[in-house]
Amino acid sequence: MAKISRRRALTLAGVGAAGIAGTGAAALRFTADANAGANPDPVTGAVAFTGAHQAGIVTPAQDRLHFVAFDVITKDRDRLIRLLKEWTAAAARMTAGQDAGEIGAVAGIPEAPPDDTGEAIGLPPCALTITVGFGPTLFRGADGRDRFGLAARRPAALEPLPRFTGDTLDEALSGGDIGIQACANDPQVAVHAIRNLARIGMGTVSVRWSQLGFGRTSSTSTAQATPRNLFGFKDGTRNLKAEQEELLREHLWVQPGDGPDWMAGGSYLVTRKIRMLVETWDRSPLAEQETIIGRHKGSGAPLGLSDEFEEPDFTAVGADGEPLIPTTAHARLAHPDANKGARILRRGYNFVDGSDGLGRLNAGLFFIGYQRDPRTGFIPVQRSLAAQDEMNEYVRHVSSGLFACPPGVTGPDDHWGSALFA
């Protein structure tokens, strides 16, 4: 029964699954294509799980996100390693469009709970990627304890983030020992992935916080159009792209010699939940919105220019003698020129967590940024934004996370964190 795909499980399930077969049928062809053809459909097909780097970083940003941060509640190092092995196996299966467990959602004995929760039966892989990272607290707890004998292996780059001016962080929504990002082009597939990992982890880890996201707010490939964030602006025009291998080596992937060997080929992940005060933003004049961002709302072009991808001219001045792109504009402050060349690969998502009880949308941007070193990546950029960005009037940073994402899993005998725990 091993390695059964969800598609196969569906046919075997027969009459009992009749209710879902109708919806599954159309999707099934994609799975079959993905497995058979050399060029899987980029929307519904499978993304390779193994490789030099983890999938889900330069993978063309999918449309949906389920991110979760876990606290490790066991004290037993072997039990944690066992979980990482089980998680890796489940992640490999799920990204291929199979059930989380070897038995599956509907093929086990009636008396046992299924080893897959079943809500993805009949759905294709939907470009699911599952990316794991380790937080600073896994290496040394808040009380300074070396929890799993890893303290000496903590990279210097994994120093907890400093407090930025204006941060209104909720501790219960921040940090975590292990962060897992699941991205897919179907929200049900992303949720299924996280739900099954949480189920497998019960007793070893505990969910600390999680976040759903929709509508990618960045492009990570030149093949993708630039999406819009909830302020209505194009976001990620100048983002690092999968095709820019030279820049990725320089800014994204940890290089040998950067720190401990176990991180070579990995990347550092920063998450920030940024609540947007959309109601007040929506009341502000178009011209003010554009000067805050530094770009035209319609085209996404830098102020004073007409094409989205034109290089902004920060020296241009208007008729009043003031810079066309204000010194406090978001695009200027975030630009590599203002940050000693620092560049981050962003793959954030919009979120709406319903309303907040005052009738305001509880909405914003779940920022996700990957970089070779947060000390030269996110930290200086955010310091500058926190101090000067005019946009701060309309945003609140409520959650923050930092995770060291190890390199990719090399094959069936490898598992997440194998080099860290070796």
Added chain:
Amino acid sequence: MRRSPRLLALVTAGSLGASLAACGSGEDTPAPAGGPIAVQATDTSCEVARTSTEAGTSVFAITNKGQKVTEFYVYAPGDRVMAEVENVAPGLSRNLHVELPAGTYETACKPGMIGKGIRGQFTVAGSAAPLTDDAALLAATESYSRYVKSQTGALLERTTEFVAAVKAGDVAKAKELFPIARTYWERIEPVAEIFGDLDPRIDGREEVTEEGLKFGGFHRIEKDLWIDGSAAKSGPIADQLLTDVKEIVQKANAEKLSPLQLANGAKALLDEVAAGKITGEEDRYSHTDLWDFNANVEGSKAAIAALRPVLQERDPALVKTLDTEFANVDATLGKHRAGDAWKLHTELSKADLKELSDAINALAEPISQVAAVVAKKKA
């Protein structure tokens, strides 16, 4: 309490039959006698293809041809639920596996999931080897039956005292006895849940009281005591509670439990904790949820203890895990003792509750594997 009983003999709803056969792992479950029994349900009818079968495990294949969501039940005399499948949406088919000894039963479809349903007679003849033919499993059920007997005895005694205090208008005494009487109830709750209406009558919460049924039982008196601060109007409710408790005690002691009921009951008790006690919604007026919490865990432990020799023989690693996780729950819960009693739910911080929740989840996961170990026939 739960809205409907879940502690069922050998029950699973879903599409297991077909996939089992296809995967060749069907040897774990006895072959259904004479194949699945088709049930065609509509909004006004319930056609069961056969009205009799052989003893052993039967499979009902329910197809909902109606417009309303339906349920299908198999009842033993006295409306004791042998098996149920809930939430069969229009157009959907579900399979129901149930172990039925010889006897007379009733089948019922419940279009709209309300009322007594559209009933039909169902007869089971002959004999099949039950799981309790295994001497170790039989010993397990006998051991657990003795536990149920001891707990029901105490339940009746303590409820009698509680009812007397309520009727005497002694609010302070009644408040003191409330969580104590409930301890014995909560330890054997899955057994109580076998008896359809009695469980909601005794332990139902205000919002789950069925249409046309008055809010009564423990939680109604709890509300009187803690919110109104008076037992002046609680007398008749207390009388009814005692009557109902007497009935359930008698029924529980007459009940022959199957080993699977023990296994599922041990899990169901932890689910009770995870669903109602952690959140404080069960004892929302008195906040004495930790008494119930502890009692649920003790009850779960008793069921596992009865099964222990079997589990030890078949899956010693699982026993080790259960021991570790039970000890962890005890230690975590133990932090919230207050003398001989427990802290109130409202005295616990969010972090305390999260820690308790994690401990329960860590125990409930391995416990959910016990039923499969029990169901496995000896090689």
